[in-house]
Amino acid sequence: MKKTYLALSVAAAAVAFSAQSAVAQDYQMEVNAGYTSYSYDAGGDDSALGVGFNYYLEKVRTSGKPLAEAAFLGHNSNVGVSYKNTDKADVTDLGLNGEYWFEKIYAAANLTRYDDAVDDGINYDLRAGYMIDPALLAYVGLEDGDGYFESVLKLGAKYVTKIGSNNVNLEGQYATSDGESVISLGGDYYLNNELSVGAEVGIPSASGAENEIELRARYFFMPNISAQASYTLNSDYVDGDSALGLGVTARF
Numbered sequence: 646m647k648k649t650y651l652a653l654s655v656a657a658a659a660v661a662f663s664a665q666s667a668v669a670q671d672y673q674m675e676v677n678a679g680y681t682s683y684s685y686d687a688g689g690d691d692s693a694l695g696v697g698f699n700y701y702l703e704k705v706r707t708s709g710k711p712l713a714e715a716a717f718l719g720h721n722s723n724v725g726v727s728y729k730n731t732d733k734a735d736v737t738d739l740g741l742n743g744e745y746w747f748e749k750i751y752a753a754a755n756l757t758r759y760d761d762a763v764d765d766g767i768n769y770d771l772r773a774g775y776m777i778d779p780a781l782l783a784y785v786g787l788e789d790g791d792g793y794f795e796s797v798l799k800l801g802a803k804y805v806t807k808i809g810s811n812n813v814n815l816e817g818q819y820a821t822s823d824g825e826s827v828i829s830l831g832g833d834y835y836l837n838n839e840l841s842v843g844a845e846v847g848i849p850s851a852s853g854a855e856n857e858i859e860l861r862a863r864y865f866f867m868p869n870i871s872a873q874a875s876y877t878l879n880s881d882y883v884d885g886d887s888a889l890g891l892g893v894t895a896r897f
Contacts, residue, residue: 670868672896679892686885695729720746736761749776766791780805795823839865855879869896
C-alpha cells in the first residue's frame with residue numbers, strides 16, 4: 646500500500662508543477678534510466694535497474710506536439726540499446742532495438758539477450774505496420790525465442806488524437822499463444838504537451854488469472870528532461886504481485 650501512495654504522490658507532484666510549462670526542444674539522442682521495485686504476494690521482493698540509449702536518424706521536431714509522442718508523430722526512425730539487471734532473480738537483459746518508417750510502412754524489432762541463474766538465450770519481438778493516418782498505426786507482431794514455450798502472435802493499434810483541446814494516446818493489442826490470449830487496452834491523457842497521466846489494463850483469457858492494471862504519469866520539467874512513474878498491480882496477471890517503477894529521460 647505504501648508503494649501505491651508513493652506512485653500517486655509522484656503523479657500528484659507532476660500535476661502541481663505542470664503550470665511551469667516547458668519550452669519544446671528538438672533532439673536526436675535520448676538516454677533513460679529506471680528503477681523498478683517488485684513485491685510478491687507469496688512473500689519476498691526484488692528490484693531492477695535499467696539504462697537505455699536511442700539514436701534517431703533525423704532530428705525529432707517537437708514544436709506543437711506532446712513531447713512524449715514527438716518521435717511517433719514525426720515518424721522518426723531510430724536504433725537503440727538497453728541493459729537491465731534484476732537483483733535477487735539474478736537476471737541480466739541486453740537489448741538491441743529499432744524502428745523504421747518508409748512513407749506509410751512501419752517496421753520494428755527488439756532483440757534481447759537474457760542470462761539468468763539457470764539459462765541464457767535470445768528472445769525477439771518483431772512488428773510490421775501501416776500508418777492508416779499520420780497519427781494512427783495498425784500492426785501485426787510476433788514474439789518468440791529461447792525463453793518462450795510457444796510463439797506469441799499480436800495484433801494492435803496506436804492512435805494519437807485530440808479530445809477537445811487536449812491530446813490523447815490510445816493503444817490496444819490482442820495477443821495469443823497456445824490457445825490463451827490477452828487483450829490490452831491503455832491510454833494517456835495530456836494535460837498539456839509536457840504532462841501526461843495514463844492507465845492500462847491487461848485482460849487474460851486464462852481461467853483464474855487476474856487483470857493486470859497499470860497507472861502511470863510522465864512530466865517534462867525541463868524541455869529535454871522528463872521524470873516518469875508507474876504502478877502495476879497483479880504484475881504478469883498474478884494476484885497480489887505489484888511493481889513500482891521510477892525513471893528519468895534526457896534528450897540531446
